[in-house]
Amino acid sequence: MIPDAGRARAGLFSAFAGLGVTAALVPAVLPAAERSIDADLSSAVPVLFAGLLIGVLTSSPS
Numbered sequence: 001m002i003p004d005a006g007r008a009r010a011g012l013f014s015a016f017a018g019l020g021v022t023a024a025l026v027p028a029v030l031p032a033a034e035r036s037i038d039a040d041l042s043s044a045v046p047v048l049f050a051g052l053l054i055g056v057l058t059s060s061p062s
Contacts, residue, residue: 015059023052 027045034041 019052019056023049 026048030041030044
């Protein structure tokens, strides 16, 4: 086994867990933010997921 494989696997797991939390938390908070600032934030969700997708694709090993 590669010496740092376990550490790299743990780092990758942490990164994807963080992305999952962000992907779940931000859209859940948007309705409350819309009410508090009295603005339409519905276009923010697709932009956030597009950013998430781009981040995942650019972080993958070549």
